[in-house]
Amino acid sequence: MPENGPxxxxxxxxxxxxxxGRSSNWATVCSGRSTTTPLDILADAxxxxxxxxxxxxxxxxxxxxxxxxxxDRSTQFALVAAQAALNDAELTPTVRSDARIAVVIGTAFGxxxxxxxxxxxxxxxxxxxxxxxxxxxxxxxxxxxxxxxELRATGPNLVxxxxxxxxxTALGVGLDLLxxxxxxxxxxxxxxxxxxxxxxxxxxxxxxxxxxxxxLRQASRPFDRDHDGFxxxxxxxxxxxxxxxxxxxxxxxxxxKLAGYGATADAHHITAPHPEGRGAKEAIHxxxxxxxxxxxxxxxxxxxxTSTPTGDSIEAAVLAEMTPNAVVTSTKGVTxxxxxxxxxxxxxxxxLALSSQTIPPVAHLEQPCAAARALDLVTGAPRTGTxxxxxxxxxxxGGHNAVLAFTRT
Numbered sequence: 001m002p003e004n005g006p007x008x009x010x011x012x013x014x015x016x017x018x019x020x021g022r023s024s025n026w027a028t029v030c031s032g033r034s035t036t037t038p039l040d041i042l043a044d045a046x047x048x049x050x051x052x053x054x055x056x057x058x059x060x061x062x063x064x065x066x067x068x069x070x071x072d073r074s075t076q077f078a079l080v081a082a083q084a085a086l087n088d089a090e091l092t093p094t095v096r097s098d099a100r101i102a103v104v105i106g107t108a109f110g111x112x113x114x115x116x117x118x119x120x121x122x123x124x125x126x127x128x129x130x131x132x133x134x135x136x137x138x139x140x141x142x143x144x145x146x147x148x149x150e151l152r153a154t155g156p157n158l159v160x161x162x163x164x165x166x167x168x169t170a171l172g173v174g175l176d177l178l179x180x181x182x183x184x185x186x187x188x189x190x191x192x193x194x195x196x197x198x199x200x201x202x203x204x205x206x207x208x209x210x211x212x213x214x215x216l217r218q219a220s221r222p223f224d225r226d227h228d229g230f231x232x233x234x235x236x237x238x239x240x241x242x243x244x245x246x247x248x249x250x251x252x253x254x255x256x257k258l259a260g261y262g263a264t265a266d267a268h269h270i271t272a273p274h275p276e277g278r279g280a281k282e283a284i285h286x287x288x289x290x291x292x293x294x295x296x297x298x299x300x301x302x303x304x305x306t307s308t309p310t311g312d313s314i315e316a317a318v319l320a321e322m323t324p325n326a327v328v329t330s331t332k333g334v335t336x337x338x339x340x341x342x343x344x345x346x347x348x349x350x351x352l353a354l355s356s357q358t359i360p361p362v363a364h365l366e367q368p369c370a371a372a373r374a375l376d377l378v379t380g381a382p383r384t385g386t387x388x389x390x391x392x393x394x395x396x397x398g399g400h401n402a403v404l405a406f407t408r409t
Contacts, residue, residue, distance in 0.1 A: 006259035011089030011090075012348045013080070013083065013239075016345055017051035020080070029360045034364070035051040036217055047200050051195075077191045078236045101184070103148045105188070106159070106160040106167040106170035109194050112192075112194060112199065113193055118130050145157060155182070162396055164340065164395065165395060167394070168343025178243050190237060220307050236341050237344035258351075293389055300389070302393070303315055303329065327385070333364050334360075334363045357384055387408065388409075389408070
């Protein structure tokens with residue numbers, strides 16, 4: 001039966017620069033430890049550092065199958081994270097066989113590694129060098145398509161692409177599918193494998209990347225006075241969503257409830273946010289209204305804050321006005337900016353914050369920028385307390401805004 005209330009988050013799968021798996025991710029994020037490092041593949045790029053998934057990631061080892069040649073790196077991340085989210089939810093094969101399982105995955109760049117590889121093959125050797133798997137690996141829809149095949153999920157199968165809001169948008173769509181009774185279980189989240197020389201060059205041209213070579217390990221410093229751009233990163237975050245009644249009936253552990261979703265457009269500029277945060281404010285209002293919470297009652301915010309001066313300052317001003325009682329963090333100080341995966345990864349961290357009653361610090365924050373001084377920012381060490389409500393913000397190029405509202409129970 002349809003339920004218009006929140007969805008229970010019963011499983012979390014993470015493959016990020018902070019680690020592979022929920023536990024290692026949470027430990028790294030709470031420690032505030034940097035994941036930024038120089039990379040040989042970026043030796044000729046205008047910025048030579050990024051945050052990447054640990055070198056221990058090997059889909060063939062994780063799955064026991066030879067999948068590395070079949071699937072793009074972004075799909076590999078998503079598949080491992082999705083399987084972890086299902087296992088974490090303890091959804092038995094019997095339960096899964098009887099359920100309508102939807103897959104909704106957000107991505108900004110899809111199979112960018114596959115496209116770049118085949119472009120090089122074409123221009124160096126000729127059309128015969130293009131691989132047979134080029135399109136099945138590279139097309140943007142294939143990440144969710146492949147997950148549905150591998151997970152035997154025959155429900156709605158969708159991809160959302162709203163730039164850096166893609167993962168959050170996917171979770172919002174997943175919530176809507178449960179409420180509309182279009183699925184019983186939703187595997188939703190985001191993935192991107194965006195650390196490539198071409199993308200680094202492109203973001204550098206936009207003056208979006210940090211150039212702090214002399215402070216490389218602290219280059220990602222959200223809300224800090226000395227922030228100068230984001231650190232490009234990669235990864236995947238996948239959540240298992242269920243109706244609350246279904247989760248309760250099978251005695252599932254619930255990390256938190258996804259209670260509301262708000263999506264808006266700035267309709268302002270191709271890369272810059274609205275200077276007054278108009279779209280961000282409206283998305284916060286919409287998410288809170290959907291969840292039945294007043295913005296002023298929000299107790300925690302995982303901010304989008306990427307470490308760009310303009311974006312951080314506008315979001316800080318919005319939060320100071322809209323959620324003045326919230327304890328604020330940005331976990332991108334640890335992970336870097338995972339692009340289309342960011343909204344889902346940070347949704348997972350927000351759920352874990354509510355579940356553990358612990359909020360991770362903003363890594364590398366020494367002196368807040370002027371607009372952030374009005375915020376109650378977590379610095380130095382994690383903060384414990386009693387938190388019942390939270391938001392996770394995601395904003396992307398093109399003016400895409402997606403805000404997710406969570407409750408502890």
